[in-house]
Amino acid sequence: MRILVAGKSGQVALALEELAKGREDLTLETFGRPDFDLKSPTSMDAAVAAFRPDAIINAAAYTAVDAAETDEDEATAINADGAAALAAIAHARGLPFLHISTDYVFDGTKDAPYVETDPTGPTGAYGRSKLAGEQAVMQVNPDALVFRTAWVYSPWGKNFLKTMLKLGATRDTLGVVADQVGNPTYAPDIAAALVAVLEKGTEGKAGIYHLAGTGSISWHGFATRIFEAGEHIAGQKAPTVNAITTADYPTPAKRPANSRLDCGKLETVFSVRLPAWEASTDACVKRLVETGEVG
Numbered sequence: 505m506r507i508l509v510a511g512k513s514g515q516v517a518l519a520l521e522e523l524a525k526g527r528e529d530l531t532l533e534t535f536g537r538p539d540f541d542l543k544s545p546t547s548m549d550a551a552v553a554a555f556r557p558d559a560i561i562n563a564a565a566y567t568a569v570d571a572a573e574t575d576e577d578e579a580t581a582i583n584a585d586g587a588a589a590l591a592a593i594a595h596a597r598g599l600p601f602l603h604i605s606t607d608y609v610f611d612g613t614k615d616a617p618y619v620e621t622d623p624t625g626p627t628g629a630y631g632r633s634k635l636a637g638e639q640a641v642m643q644v645n646p647d648a649l650v651f652r653t654a655w656v657y658s659p660w661g662k663n664f665l666k667t668m669l670k671l672g673a674t675r676d677t678l679g680v681v682a683d684q685v686g687n688p689t690y691a692p693d694i695a696a697a698l699v700a701v702l703e704k705g706t707e708g709k710a711g712i713y714h715l716a717g718t719g720s721i722s723w724h725g726f727a728t729r730i731f732e733a734g735e736h737i738a739g740q741k742a743p744t745v746n747a748i749t750t751a752d753y754p755t756p757a758k759r760p761a762n763s764r765l766d767c768g769k770l771e772t773v774f775s776v777r778l779p780a781w782e783a784s785t786d787a788c789v790k791r792l793v794e795t796g797e798v799g
């Protein structure tokens with residue numbers, strides 16, 4: 505199978521690239537700016553025509569949650585208009601199209617995990633742009649599959665796990681919010697799940713799916729696990745991680761208090777279930793230690 509991935513330097517794109525390297529039956533190429541730009545349909549058309557994929561995955565997005573508050577037009581141009589343009593290209597060529605969205609489409613007021621049919625209500629510009637993207641993608645390409653994931657971390661790029669390890673290396677104490685809960689999700693687990701979905705076949709399976717690490721935790725609990733792993737694996741002394749509230753840690757964008765995703769539909773339709781978040785957190789920290797980035 506030939507897979508075209510939009511997004512070259514991103515966490516999910518790099519995880520897909522790595523997965524495909526170990527698989528002779530997969531030819532996967534990642535595409536990014538400036539050659540391939542979600543804001544330039546012509547650039548995307550040219551890449552698709554040249555690569556002749558069997559499927560397209562959109563793993564590119566404007567992901568700076570706080571910056572989006574003062575840059576919403578750009579976030580929308582990429583996350584909504586750009587995603588829709590790529591979805592339309594896939595539809596015109598009859599290619600399976602997998603798009604990635606986010607838990608931040610929800611307002612966080614539900615006191616249970618969200619299912620796909622729950623009402624959305626983003627609390628910030630990034631979430632609004634991603635919600636607009638889901639809707640635009642499904643409108644121009646009714647065969648598309650949209651996967652909402654959450655709290656993505658990996659050895660690559662910028663993410664909460666790497667931020668914590670970096671801060672922990674120089675500070676004795678940290679304050680991390682304990683009143684926002686969600687599902688930490690390891691980019692390589694997302695990559696494996698998306699490829700499994702393509703291999704099982706997407707015909708007749710269009711629509712929205714929740715796809716996140718199994719189990720949930722607060723950012724404070726996630727940080728605590730990250731430092732425990734660093735201590736066990738690298739002998740790195742963990743800082744004291746104090747539980748604070750959202751009010752104690754003001755940010756430009758408001759985040760949902762609860763963005764836990766119920767991933768039952770993914771399991772029912774595709775028999776795909778992601779590993780427990782704790783196991784993947786440990787695996788990611790271990791990998792960073794082994795490559796000398798931590799410890």
Ligand SMILES: NC(=O)C1=CN([C@@H]2O[C@H](COP(=O)(O)OP(=O)(O)OC[C@H]3O[C@@H](n4cnc5c(N)ncnc54)[C@H](OP(=O)(O)O)[C@@H]3O)[C@@H](O)[C@H]2O)C=CC1
Nearest residue numbers: 512513514515516541542564565567604606653654655656
């Ligand atoms: N990170 C997270 O915690 C979460 C992410 N998601 C979603 O998962 C998907 C993948 O996220 P993740 O891998 O973390 O993303 P990253 O932030 O790691 O990477 C985003 C990628 O998108 C590329 N990109 C941005 N704008 C454009 C553009 N105009 N044209 C082409 N490429 C562009 C970036 O390229 P460049 O290097 O040029 O900037 C980068 O490669 C996204 O849809 C995101 O919204 C969902 C939930 C959580």
Ligand SMILES: Cc1cn([C@H]2C[C@H](O)[C@@H](COP(=O)(O)OP(=O)(O)O[C@H]3O[C@@H](C)C(=O)[C@@H](O)[C@H]3O)O2)c(=O)[nH]c1=O
Nearest residue numbers: 567569606607608654655656664679680681723753759
């Ligand atoms: C660095 C830091 C953050 N925090 C808080 C702020 C925030 O509420 C929470 C997470 O902060 P971050 O800025 O790392 O994460 P954030 O940018 O909100 O991550 C989001 O990214 C987008 C792309 C998504 O789609 C979401 O699923 C989610 O992963 O932790 C602390 O409490 N203490 C700290 O020292």
Ligand SMILES: [Mg+2]
Nearest residue numbers: 524527528530
């Ligand atoms: Mg290969």
